[in-house]
Amino acid sequence: MENKNYEININPDWIRKYLKKIILGIALLVLFATSLRTVGPEEEGVVIQLGEYNRTVQPGLNFIIPFGIERMYKIPVQRQLKQEFGFRTTNSSQRSDYAKSAYGDESMMLTGDLNLTDVEWVVQYRITDSYKFLFRVRNAEKTLRDMSESAMRKIVGDRTVNEVLTVGRQEVASSVEVLLQQMCDEYENGIRIDQVVLQDVNPPEPVKPSFNAVNQAQQERETLINQAEAEYNRVIPRARGEAEETIQLAEAFALNRVNRAIGEAERFNALYDAYVKAPEVTKQRIYLETMERVLPKIGNKIIVDEKGNNVLPLLNIDKVKAPTK
Known part of the structure; x- marks a missing residue:
């Protein structure tokens, strides 16, 4: 080839x-x-x-x-952002998962009565001015986290542990929200605080059983006080009403007796004046009025003259039936 x-x-x-x-x-x-x-x-x-x-x-x-x-x-100026304190959300779904163990330093704080409490909270905010957010404050998100922690410690430090754990939770959240917004305005970081939410407030784990026992005792005390007040409100007004009723009845009885006495005295005086003017007529009228009142009350009546003695056996009086009442 x-x-x-x-x-x-x-x-x-x-x-x-x-x-x-x-x-x-x-x-x-x-x-x-x-x-x-x-x-x-x-x-x-x-x-x-x-x-x-x-x-x-x-x-x-x-x-x-x-x-x-x-x-x-x-x-993200149109998005609501959030920062979590004392915990972190590890899985956001229908049933969210949280991690708490590594963030105790954020949530552990001292109350006004020198007790420790574990406060977990969330700050929800929006960026309203992107220029201020980038250039007025260095690392605005980290600064906001520091300000949030400072504001929460200040507000919690002004209250007792019972207020923070029970009735004062909403007031604490509202006070932190107002204080944090004031700090943001002062720093001009371009952030608007939407809401501060207390996620969970608990005593420290080592003293939690004792604290729960104290809370239970306080609740039982409040229950007994409420029961006593309810009994007081049930009995005392009733006794006052009965006393008032007795007083009013006595006053009415006294007024009736006085009025009747005055009326009888005036009637007697009027009768005396009439007797002075016409003695015979007045005596006759008094006699007739007295008989008018007495006769209806004596039952059967048998009227005879002074000389009718022999008539009585003939009348069979002992078999006359007594008048029925």
Whole structure:
């Protein structure tokens, strides 16, 4: 067989031409990749040019000067953010999981009556000014965490352990929210505090059984006090009502007796005046009125003259039936 040798001639100008196009395409790709930025619907883009603030861009596609001349920071101004103290959420789902063991230094604090308490809370906030958030305070999120812890320790330190653990929880949260917002306004960090929520408040683990026993005793005391007050409210008003009723009856009886006595006295005086004017007529009227009152009360009546003695045996009086009442 005959061997054939093939020779390939490559034109150097052709290689240089296509190499330049490849390099230009790569350069354009890098330029496009480093200059195009996408800002999300809940964000603002803060553009820094050579380390100095230049502008703030809105959501959408935005271009910046590439090769590190301009840099963009995306700030979630429309999103509610939160910071957790004394615990961390490890799994957010229908049933969230929390880790607490490594964050005891954040939550352990001293109350006003020199007792320790374990306070876990959440600060919910929003970024209202992206410029202030980036440039007024260095590391604004870390500063906010320090301010939150300081405000909570101050408010808890002004109250007793019973207030913090029971009736004063809502007041503590509200006071911390107000104080923390004042600090944010003073620092001009561009943050608005939405809410402070006390997640859990407990005594330290070593004294928790004793504290629960004290709480149970206090609750039993409150129960007995409430029962005593209920009994007091049931008995005392009733006794006062009965006493008032007795007093009113006595006053009514006294008033009736006095009025009757006055009336009888006036009647006697009127009768005396009539007797003075006409003695015989007055005596006759008194006699008739007296008989009118007495006769209906004596039952059967037998009227005879003075000389009717022989009539009595004939009347069979002993068999006359007595009047029925």
